[in-house]
Each structure stands twice: as structure tokens, then as C-alpha cells.
Amino acid sequence: MDLSLIYIRMCEKAIEIQKLWKMKPKYDFFVFKKDYNEPECPSCCYTEQRQYRLDTFIWLPRQDQLQALLELDNRPAYALDSVANHLLNSHDIKPYWKQFTSTEQLWLAFVMEKNYKKRWRGGNWVNEV
Numbered sequence: 001m002d003l004s005l006i007y008i009r010m011c012e013k014a015i016e017i018q019k020l021w022k023m024k025p026k027y028d029f030f031v032f033k034k035d036y037n038e039p040e041c042p043s044c045c046y047t048e049q050r051q052y053r054l055d056t057f058i059w060l061p062r063q064d065q066l067q068a069l070l071e072l073d074n075r076p077a078y079a080l081d082s083v084a085n086h087l088l089n090s091h092d093i094k095p096y097w098k099q100f101t102s103t104e105q106l107w108l109a110f111v112m113e114k115n116y117k118k119r120w121r122g123g124n125w126v127n128e129v
Contacts, residue, residue, distance in 0.1 A: 001029055001062060002102035010108055012058045013125050016116050017108070020069065021059040029060040066107040070114060083110050 008031055011017065021028075033056055061069075070082070083106075096119065100106040112118045118125040 001060070002104040003029070003031075003060065004102070007102060007105055007108070008058055008060065009123065010105060010120060010125075011060050013123070014108060014112055015125075017061065017069070017111070018059055021061075023059075028065075029062065030057040031060060032056060033058055061104070061108070063103050063107050066104070066111050069111050083107070 012033075023030075097106070097109070099120070100109055109120055112120070112125055116125070117127055119128040121128065
């Protein structure tokens, strides 16, 4: 699971994704908004069975959660085929897609492009597609 500052920032800026979060006890990863600039992110953890105000957290979706947002066939091979075809047919595979250093970053970028027509540029999601 990617808990890097770049992934946290990508998730924080993906407002459309954050609005979809329905916290599931002992299932989700999140970070407290006030703590995530720390070099080591001690607040990244699984949810506990408590009531939280979701606006105090940044949800860090796992790869399977990101795939579910695409509403693709539930079989992993179909999800992988969809992203592979998209990446291979993209005209700018090298400069854009190669910036992502984890599968979570790559899947988040894919979801944002497919569902919201946005790309990660200069630390923000911008309408570009």
C-alpha cells in the first residue's frame, strides 16, 4: 500500500474520489489531514469502529477500491486489460504515465482520467482529456 506523501496529496486533491468514501471499519487506509506533512506518517492506519468526521481525513484508496470505481468486470484480468489497453494506446505514455511510482498512483490517475477527464499536473488534477 502506497503511503507516500505524493500519493496522499494525489488523494487529497482527488475531491471527486474523496466524496465517494464510505468508511468501512478495519478496512480502509486514511491519514489525518493535520498530520500528513510529517516525514513519517504515523497517522496512516486502518479505521477503527468509531464515528469520525470524514472531512478530517484523507482517504487513501487501495488498488482494489480504485478498480471498483471504474465499474469494470470484477475479474482482475479484465481490469488489467482495460488499463493496459489505455496505457498502450495513449499518445503520451512516457511523459505522463511514467511519473507514477506505485500501482496505487497509476490506478488513481487512470480512474481520474476515465471517470472525470482529469490528469495530474503540477500537483493538481486538471481538466485536460
